Amino acid sequence: MTQASKAPAQIEKCRSCGAENLVLVLDLGKQPWGNHFVPIEEFTGHPTYPLEAYFCEACTMVQIGYTVPKELMFTSHNYVSGTTRSLKIHFEKIGEDILKRAAFGPTDYILDIGGNDGTFLEYFHRLGKRVLNVDSGVKQAKLSNDKGIECRNQFFNLESAQAILAERGQALVIHGSGVFFHLEELHSVFEGIKVLLAPKGMVVAEFIYLPEMVHNNAFDQIYHEHLLYYSLKSFGYLLAQHGLEIYDAQLMPIHGGSCIAYIGHQGGHAKTEALAAMIQAEQAGKFDQVETYLEFAKRVATLKNQMTEMIEGLKAEGKSIQALGAPVKGSTIINYCGLDESVIDCAVEINPMKCGTYVPGTRIPVYHQDQTPAPDVYLMLSWNFKTEILEKLKDFRANGGQVLMPIPHPELI
Ligand SMILES: [Zn+2]
Known part of the structure; x- marks a missing residue:
C-alpha cells in the first residue's frame, strides 16, 4: 500500500482495450480530488x-483521462458506508438476493472488495456465513x-x-459496490477475480450505470x-478480456441510478x-x-449557467445558503459551477470525520448539521437520497426554508 503508483497520470490509451481512439467529450476543468477533506488547522491548499x-x-468505454494516485485517494479517506441509513437497507436487499442465488456450504465464503467499514457483510456475518x-x-x-468482520x-x-x-481457497461470491470503476490496476483486479472465483461462483458488481447518469444529467x-x-456493453468488453461475462443485470434506484x-x-x-432487454435498450x-x-x-454546460444564475x-x-451534505460528488458540482465561500456559508454533515474541514477546492467550512442553525436555502x-432527506427537512420547509436541487435540473423546492 505504501508502494508508489506506477500508472501514468494522463492516459493516452483506453484503460480497458488499449486503443488510442479516445475522444474528449466533457471537460469539467481542473478540480481537486473530491474527497480531499483536510482538517482546517492542517489545511495547506487543495492541489x-x-x-x-x-x-x-473502439470499445465504447467512457473514462476520465487523469489518474490521481490511488494511494492518495483510498488510504486515508473519510467515507464510511455505515453512516447512510438507506445504504444499509439497500445492502440488505442485495444480501437477500445473493442468498437466493447462491447456495452457501459450510466452507464457502463471500468476499467484499472495497467493503469499507464492513456494512455490506454485516448481514452475512449475522447469519453465520464466512465473510x-x-x-x-x-x-x-x-x-x-472491530465489528468482527475480518478485513x-x-x-x-x-x-x-x-x-x-x-x-x-476460491470464493463462492465476490461482491463489489461502487468499486469497479475506481480501479487504477484495472486488469490486475479482474485477473485476481478470475483466479479467486469458484467455477460456478458469481461476482455481484454494483456500479453507477452510465446510461442513467447521462439520462439524469448526473x-x-x-x-x-x-x-x-460503464454501460453493460463496455463492461462486458472489459470482462471478456479476462474470461468473464455478465449473465444477468438489474437497475437499482440508489445513487441516482446504479446497476x-x-x-x-x-x-x-x-x-x-x-440482460438482453437492457442491452437492447x-x-x-x-x-x-x-x-x-x-x-x-x-x-x-446549460445546467451550470442555470445554477449560477x-x-x-x-x-x-439576501438569502443565506448552506450545502447540505458534503459528498464527494458535491465537490464536482461546487467546483464546476464555481461556487465558493462567497455564496455558500458552510456545508453541514452528519459524518463527524468531515466536520472541521474545508470542502475540497474551496474555503467553505464543513460543520456538524446538528450544531449549525439552518439557513434560508439548502443546496x-x-x-x-432526496426522499430520505426531504423527510428529515419537513419542519425546515414548513417554516419557509427552501431546498435547491442541482440534478437533473436546478430547481427550488
Ligand atoms: Zn477502449
Missing part, C-alpha cells in the same frame, strides 16, 4: 488535476475488524487475490475516484432475458455512440 471524460471509439473484507482505507479496515487492509489485485486463494458522478463509467451486474466465468451461467439509446456524450456535455438571484434577495448535494 487540482484535470477532470475530463473521454469516450473510446472477508478487503479495503485499502485504514480507518475503514479498523472499523470492520485485509490492502488493495485488491492479482497479488492479494493469490494470497487470499492460498489461505482460503455529471457530478464524475470525479477522480471514478476512472470508468448490478451478475458476472461469472464465460459459459458458467445461462444469460437472462432481463442501451443500443436504442445510442450509448455506444460519441454524439450521445457530446449532447450530454452541452446539457451539463439561481444562486446569484438568491444572494441578491442538496446528496440529491440521490
Whole structure:
C-alpha cells in the first residue's frame, strides 16, 4: 500500500482495450480530488488535476483521462458506508438476493472488495456465513475488524487475490459496490477475480450505470475516484478480456441510478432475458455512440449557467445558503459551477470525520448539521437520497426554508 503508483497520470490509451481512439467529450476543468477533506488547522491548499471524460471509439468505454494516485485517494479517506441509513437497507436487499442465488456450504465464503467499514457483510456475518473484507482505507479496515468482520487492509489485485486463494481457497461470491470503476490496476483486479472465483461462483458488481447518469444529467458522478463509467456493453468488453461475462443485470434506484451486474466465468451461467432487454435498450439509446456524450456535455454546460444564475438571484434577495451534505460528488458540482465561500456559508454533515474541514477546492467550512442553525436555502448535494432527506427537512420547509436541487435540473423546492 505504501508502494508508489506506477500508472501514468494522463492516459493516452483506453484503460480497458488499449486503443488510442479516445475522444474528449466533457471537460469539467481542473478540480481537486473530491474527497480531499483536510482538517482546517492542517489545511495547506487543495492541489487540482484535470477532470475530463473521454469516450473510446473502439470499445465504447467512457473514462476520465487523469489518474490521481490511488494511494492518495483510498488510504486515508473519510467515507464510511455505515453512516447512510438507506445504504444499509439497500445492502440488505442485495444480501437477500445473493442468498437466493447462491447456495452457501459450510466452507464457502463471500468476499467484499472495497467493503469499507464492513456494512455490506454485516448481514452475512449475522447469519453465520464466512465473510472477508478487503479495503485499502485504514480507518475503514479498523472499523470492520472491530465489528468482527475480518478485513485485509490492502488493495485488491492479482497479488492479494493469490494470497487470499492460498489461505482460503476460491470464493463462492465476490461482491463489489461502487468499486469497479475506481480501479487504477484495472486488469490486475479482474485477473485476481478470475483466479479467486469458484467455477460456478458469481461476482455481484454494483456500479453507477452510465446510461442513467447521462439520462439524469448526473455529471457530478464524475470525479477522480471514478476512472470508468460503464454501460453493460463496455463492461462486458472489459470482462471478456479476462474470461468473464455478465449473465444477468438489474437497475437499482440508489445513487441516482446504479446497476448490478451478475458476472461469472464465460459459459458458467445461462444469460437472462432481463440482460438482453437492457442491452437492447442501451443500443436504442445510442450509448455506444460519441454524439450521445457530446449532447450530454452541452446539457451539463446549460445546467451550470442555470445554477449560477439561481444562486446569484438568491444572494441578491439576501438569502443565506448552506450545502447540505458534503459528498464527494458535491465537490464536482461546487467546483464546476464555481461556487465558493462567497455564496455558500458552510456545508453541514452528519459524518463527524468531515466536520472541521474545508470542502475540497474551496474555503467553505464543513460543520456538524446538528450544531449549525439552518439557513434560508439548502443546496442538496446528496440529491440521490432526496426522499430520505426531504423527510428529515419537513419542519425546515414548513417554516419557509427552501431546498435547491442541482440534478437533473436546478430547481427550488
Ligand atoms: Zn477502449
